[in-house]
Amino acid sequence: MAKKPKPAQPSRRAIWSGSITIGLVNVPVKLYAMIYDRGINFHFLHQTDNQPLKYERVCTKDGKIVPWQEVAKGYEVAKNEYVVFDKEELEAVKPESDKRIRIDKFVDYFSVDPTYFNTTYALMPDKSNDAYSLLLAALQKMGKAGVGRITLRTKEYPVLVHAYKGALVLTTLRYAYDVVDPQAFEELKELKAPEKAELDLAMKIVKDLSGEFDITEYEDTYKQKVEELIAKKLKGEKIVVEKPAEEEVKGLMVALRETLKQLEKK
């Protein structure tokens, strides 16, 4: 089996610096990336000579490559009809990065559904240890999170500033218009309330299977397998493609191994 991947390591470079502002109070902070997508990445190669491929912008009319200087931005208002902008026009309406995370109010952290969570950044004190630990302690003690706004590069995001594992972190949120209300699905209109006996049984099952949340119980088995294959390929081993057993059969084999062990003990 492949060894467990090491947890992601902190980056040394802040991607943003500024202040958390709560009314008249300022807490200078630096923002660091905290979430990485470390799944397996492949590059496209040309099959005949294994050379990497690159992308070009090609004009759909004459098939010629278009240099960056000749690229404009268009907003499609109807099929094949565009409103065209040049760089300066868009630059003028860009939200200003004012180096502030403005907190508008505090809410109970658990009242915010993770549906709205986009990505999370680590907030580190920027010569502001006292103010930082004061805010952190207050949020921890009260289970609250600050809701506010930040402008990162060219985009303004709603954000949540909250405590996570003894640090302040910032989670960018999705706008309401990006999220579907599940009640809009027709299927839910046919739902009936379950009967009590059934509900009791379902609740018993849930109770029996209840435990502590531990994300490390889940492993990216695809990544592990591909990494094993990479190691083999590097050693020059030939890879035999095995047809994997069906998912169900795999589950049964796990149960079977456990039962055989128990029967052996008897």
Next chain:
Amino acid sequence: MSEKLTKVQFTNLDKILFPKITITKAQVIEYYIKIAPKMLKFLANRPLVLTRFPDGVDKQGFYEKDAPEGTPSWVKTATLYSETAKRDVHYILCNDLDTLIWLANLAAIEIHIPLSTVDHRDKPDFAFFDVDPEPPARYEDAAEVALLLKEKLDQLGLEPYVKTSGKKGLHVLIPIVREYTFRETRAFVHTVGKQLSKEHAMVVSEFSETKRPGKVFIDYLQNSHGRTMVCPYSVRVAPTATVSTPLDWSEVKKRIKPAEFNILNVTSLWKDPWKDIFENKQKLEVK
């Protein structure tokens, strides 16, 4: 699969057998694999009667005594004369895990066992009280009668065991030394039932009284050659895949509902209230 853990070739694993709670055949097989360490001892050397529902419990199923066509050669069978079928029947014996898995793969949802083993067919090793509530009597009433029955058997110096039927009733059993005929065990169970029906208006003990609404019938007739009971830990043909589950008497006292024991949770019960049942064979002589 490089390693071979079972001789069984699985088929149609994603077939849904319990549509109400969406249980597939793979889940039924997984249940029987997981429960095997507790269940196999009750199956060993007993000619089985199966109820098979290959298209799911909401569709037509069938009883099966005869080993079906295509039974692999490694499955043990016993050829016996069936009184009910009036002919020789090749009964399946399930003495190992592979056979149990094979049965599950046949969608043999319910597995029924006789009260005697194949080598001593006329000498039962269980006395069996089938405690069956007649509506509007409910499980709670059956539990009350089962507790009265236990009290009575305790007074006689006996140690009864109890399981849910997986439906509305309870099964009370006494593991017994192999000295009695079915006529004798039947008479014993009937006598105890009659005594209880004299003492408690809720209890009936005669077949002719079984349809009296609101009563609880202590059925003695199952103590007969060729009769079967649903095997401990067998799944039942019921919409929520309930299981005939061995209980501790304290659980009967607490009126834990039989509906709470089903294919999804019985394997997570760590207790085995019937663990020592075959080491506790009793004599029916009344002390």
